[in-house]
Amino acid sequence: MNKQASDIAMKGADTAKTTPRKLGLKERYNLMTRDLGWDTTYQPMDKVFPFDEFEGIKIHDWEGWQDPFRLTMDAYWKFQGEKERKLYAIIDAFQQNNGHLNVTDGRYINALKLFFQGVSPLEYAASRGYALAGRNLRGVGARVACQMQAIDELRHAQTQIHTISHYNKFFSGLHENVHMYDRVWYLSVPKSYFEDAMTAGPFEFVTSISFSFEYVLTNLLFMPFMSGAAFNGDMATVTFGFSAQSDESRHMTLGLEIVKFLLEQDPANLPIVQRWIDKWFWRGYRLLALVAMMMDYMLPKRVMSWSEAWEIYFEKNGGALFEDLSRYGVRMPKYHEVAQKEKAHLSHQIWSTFYNYSHAAALHTWIPKDSEKDWLSEKYPDTFDKLYRPRFKHWEDLAKKDERWFNDGLPMLCQVCQIPMVFTEVDTDPTRISFRESDYKGAKYHFCSDGCKDIFDYEPEKYVQAWLPVHQIFQGNCGGATLPEVLAWYHFEPGVDNGDYDLSPDRANWDRWTGTRAAD
């Protein structure tokens, strides 16, 4: 027994009859987090942590890492356990009371399908990503933060699966989200976004997901779905939203701390971090195109328009954030002004795309009702009537003649965001598709925007490997060359999961259960 240990043992003997001293919050935090790290001696630290230097980020003092919540693992389990108990009690009640019948309209479930197919798998991917980042960062504060977030994200994936499983008993398109996420054309958009982050180094990963995604953009992703659920009577989804909210606020704060920490450590980190902010703003913004469509077209009862949400959450709040960060030398993300100009077009272009291709999607589309078209005209006075209403009118006329229109060709995709090339030159001529192109090692690559082209041009060796769903179909890697074969490979049931809402079993069931025949 060494001296220190024997001192402790003797002291212990002295105080055996009194209650152990309760640790102060700060002391407890240090013991349960910072004290869990050590410098390795059998192997050099650089060999144990080989991934945290190649990105060029310089860290001089990991002790400078501030954890704003000072949460320890034991307290974490306690909080989360309490939240779980509340959540599952409400889900039980929701199920027993056939809560799915209380949503505003059967069409709403399609917003839930988009969330479950495209967002829930991201929660699981985030769990993996943070586990990986935690392993690869050598600072103990950062590692503990990553560990907690990895567990949070896993919990979110699980609670979403458990909540939405109730809807899966009654509606189509919710039966195999993980399988679909790996294969389906429109889900390659979120998948490739996240895998781009995970295959970067650990510092780029935390900047992309914790800062650009969780801090800058989450109010435009998670919150619209949760508010949409609240407005449309989906109490189950609202409840898991609430249950995740305190985690989300922790993640947001962490995102800001990460960027400040990197910028405070070394001036050489600034250009690297700025480039990541530029890249991940643009990638995140492109991903949000799906949310724009959801907000303007898929919610029977709208919360606000995409354009309004962008103004509040990015132009106003994001503007203030970047003004605050300017003292570190950080400027607004490149191409934010393009996003601002696209806001009056985005949702219409994406909904048109899904309308074109809903024979190959596991969610239904429809023509907005007249009152909804009027709402879109009001929210988008410069664009909707002039550019988009006529095509909906034409499609509606065809549908009334039982000739629901679909696009028979497969879409050209952007090499980086993997979204069909639907975006237009909103500055000069909004009826012209925005084409960008690069030649690399003798081959052509196509992009939807300067933002996506820049990302490719900086790291072409990464993006030449993109798994573009349309090209994969033509290479023969997706079950076959015909639509039924590809849909079988996606595990879609034709005529059930896909196609127009008006012709779907979802619609027929909804009308039967609720005793309604829609007026129009």
Place this chain on the structure above:
Amino acid sequence: MAVKALAPNYTGVPRDAEENFHGNRLLYLHWRNHLMFASPICIPVPPDMPFAVLRDEVLPGLYGSHPDFDKIDWEKVQWQHGQDDWTPEQAKSLADNGLVHKSLVQFRTPGLTGIAGSGS
């Protein structure tokens, strides 16, 4: 450096190399001012396919459902390869007309501006 990677001189294998398409090449098509077709279309085509076949047999299958399609005066159509004006020869193959793997062909049909003139 063309990628930030752990291994020096890391290179990726391009996933969409021409040889992966079983003798076909990818061709992207876009009919200007007709955004009812929300995005340009991607098709695999044999490089020795005559341009006339593309025009007279392939395009009707892809775009024939648009009310403007039957009104097209093919003699007046303006073609572009990428962003450059282009005058394809009907009898020549796509390859001999200069198209390569992943070329973009745009066509403009003067006087036709989509559904109710909206560019749709």
